[in-house]
Amino acid sequence: MSIKDKAYIAGIFEHPTRKADDKSLAQLHAEVAKGALEDAGLAKQDVDGYFCAGDAPGMGPLSMVDYLGLKVRHVDATDTGGSSYILHVGHAAEAIAAGKCRVALITLAGRPRAMGQATGTQPRNLGMATPDAAFEFPYGPTTANMYAMVAMRHMHEFGTTSEQLAWIKVAASHHAQWNPHAMLPNVVTVEEVVSSPMIADPLHRLDCCVISDGGGAIIVAHPDVAKSLKRPRVKVRGAGEAVKHPMGGRIDLTYSGAAWSGPAAFAEAGVTPRDIKYASIYDSFTITVLMQIEDLGFCEKGQGGKFVADGNLISGTGKLPFNTDGGGLCNNHPSNRGGLTKVLEAVRQLRGEAHPKVQVKNCDLAVAHGTGGQLGSRHGSATVILERE
Amino acid sequence: MAQAQDRKIPAPEANPETQAFWDAAARGQLLLKRCKACGELHYYPRAICPFCFSDKTEWEPASGKGKIYSWSVMRRVPVPYAIAYVTLAEGPTMLANIVDCDLDQIRIGQDVRLVFKPTDGGPPVAMFAPA
Numbered sequence: 001m002s003i004k005d006k007a008y009i010a011g012i013f014e015h016p017t018r019k020a021d022d023k024s025l026a027q028l029h030a031e032v033a034k035g036a037l038e039d040a041g042l043a044k045q046d047v048d049g050y051f052c053a054g055d056a057p058g059m060g061p062l063s064m065v066d067y068l069g070l071k072v073r074h075v076d077a078t079d080t081g082g083s084s085y086i087l088h089v090g091h092a093a094e095a096i097a098a099g100k101c102r103v104a105l106i107t108l109a110g111r112p113r114a115m116g117q118a119t120g121t122q123p124r125n126l127g128m129a130t131p132d133a134a135f136e137f138p139y140g141p142t143t144a145n146m147y148a149m150v151a152m153r154h155m156h157e158f159g160t161t162s163e164q165l166a167w168i169k170v171a172a173s174h175h176a177q178w179n180p181h182a183m184l185p186n187v188v189t190v191e192e193v194v195s196s197p198m199i200a201d202p203l204h205r206l207d208c209c210v211i212s213d214g215g216g217a218i219i220v221a222h223p224d225v226a227k228s229l230k231r232p233r234v235k236v237r238g239a240g241e242a243v244k245h246p247m248g249g250r251i252d253l254t255y256s257g258a259a260w261s262g263p264a265a266f267a268e269a270g271v272t273p274r275d276i277k278y279a280s281i282y283d284s285f286t287i288t289v290l291m292q293i294e295d296l297g298f299c300e301k302g303q304g305g306k307f308v309a310d311g312n313l314i315s316g317t318g319k320l321p322f323n324t325d326g327g328g329l330c331n332n333h334p335s336n337r338g339g340l341t342k343v344l345e346a347v348r349q350l351r352g353e354a355h356p357k358v359q360v361k362n363c364d365l366a367v368a369h370g371t372g373g374q375l376g377s378r379h380g381s382a383t384v385i386l387e388r389e
Numbered sequence: 390m391a392q393a394q395d396r397k398i399p400a401p402e403a404n405p406e407t408q409a410f411w412d413a414a415a416r417g418q419l420l421l422k423r424c425k426a427c428g429e430l431h432y433y434p435r436a437i438c439p440f441c442f443s444d445k446t447e448w449e450p451a452s453g454k455g456k457i458y459s460w461s462v463m464r465r466v467p468v469p470y471a472i473a474y475v476t477l478a479e480g481p482t483m484l485a486n487i488v489d490c491d492l493d494q495i496r497i498g499q500d501v502r503l504v505f506k507p508t509d510g511g512p513p514v515a516m517f518a519p520a
Contacts, residue, residue: 121465123399125399128401131433131435132433134401134402134403134404134407134433135401135432135433135483136484137401138398138399138401138508139484139485139486139514139516140396140463140472140486141472142463144463145461145463149473149474152459152460152497153458153497156497156498197464197465198462198464198465199464200461200464200465201460201461203461246482247439248429248432248435248439248481249431249432249433249480250482251458251474251476251482253458253459376474377484
């Protein structure tokens with residue numbers, strides 16, 4: 001059985017806030033859920049499946065199902081960090097294909113900025129019962145340095161430069177200038193990126209994503225439901241997921257889980273990277289984008305630096321328009337989890353509802369890909385291929 | 390020059406599966422696990438081999454020699470420090486800190502040697518210094 005053509009993305013919503021001092025976390029989840037249902041033209045009573053991850057307050061999905069006042073027959077709180085929500089699109093399509101639900105709601109929200117979290121530079125202890133914790137936490141692994149080591153190795157193996165990585169931020173900033181909600185709307189130059197303060201060698205401040213509050217929601221629906229609605233139809237054509245980890249000490253930082261989830265999604269969709277018109281690529285850091293572009297097959301392994309340079313990711317001029325909302329690098333990275341917003345901009349592009357300055361012409365096939373956890377150790381990867389019908 | 394400074398190291402917690410590892414660390418010895426069924430070494434140590442799933446795993450001391458596979462200096466913190474993956478002479482690659490050195494001189498491929506550093510109320514942890 002395949003999920004190909006078994007489900008549609010019927011509604012999306014991105015919360016406009018980037019600093020939510022005056023709202024609760026649960027409230028943000030409810031506001032994005034309401035927004036996505038309104039976008040789809042559905043009512044809360046239509047929702048019979050709910051999906052959330054570690055950002056949702058309470059035990060798994062329980063508190064949020066209660067708070068939102070849902071009556072569901074299918075739930076899934078799989079947490080693979082920032083990639084969760086892309087994985088949830090695939091899982092929702094599976095549940096719909098299996099007849100377990102017809103209208104699935106996926107929510108994400110967070111307020112790390114309002115809470116003043118030292119995101120990215122503070123080691124995270126998941127508890128000493130976590131089997132790896134005693135062997136890693138004492139060394140101060142942070143989000144920043146565990147991605148930085150991937151960049152350092154990539155530079156060593158393939159000659160990738162900081163200037164090449166900087167082009168990824170530059171492209172994102174070119175897109176963000178057209179997004180009225182973007183946290184960093186100013187266009188930046190390669191020089192500005194590489195001269196910004198070093199956070200964790202070789203990643204500079206402008207190689208890092210923003211820390212923002214907000215959230216988003218997605219409605220995945222059965223084809224019969226989608227066909228009854230007025231919005232442009234975006235079909236789920238394929239999905240893949242993977243977990244890559246240090247493999248008992250056989251560490252290889254030259255590839256990510258995208259090398260597994262990507263080919264699985266493309267195979268299910270029956271398309272290749274050459275067919276893709278627009279790519280939403282998780283951009284917690286510039287190196288995250290570089291690795292995923294290579295691993296998804298948009299260029300040869302090791303050639304990512306050359307591929308992204310000279311504006312090749314900028315919509316309208318580059319070969320692979322990416323993150324046309326400004327991405328996590330410039331627009332929004334709610335709850336420090338960027339997967340959900342990747343799906344949102346891919347859907348906007350496929351609907352023809354991206355900003356006119358960044359809308360890709362004849363955009364009929366898109367990929368959304370996410371990485372969650374630590375690119376330099378254990379991480380989840382999720383890829384979905386979406387098609388305009 | 391950015392000389393590595395002492396940083397408060399959070400204490401690792403031992404459990405029944407890893408007690409022998411931390412007892413050895415207290416004696417200044419780094420242990421790996423070897424699977425008697427498939428012959429492979431792994432790290433971090435597990436009771437059941439992550440490669441072949443045999444439960445015939447035994448402790449084996451590491452020589453303490455290694456090479457830096459990758460590294461990064463965390464700069465935007467009160468006390469900058471170097472995290473690294475070190476590939477041991479025996480094969481497995483482990484996460485560690487590079488210490489007792491100029492942080493600006495760390496390089497991939499550099500030879501390093503095992504040192505132990507005290508933690509905040511727990512057993513010492515394995516780190517590496519230039520060989």
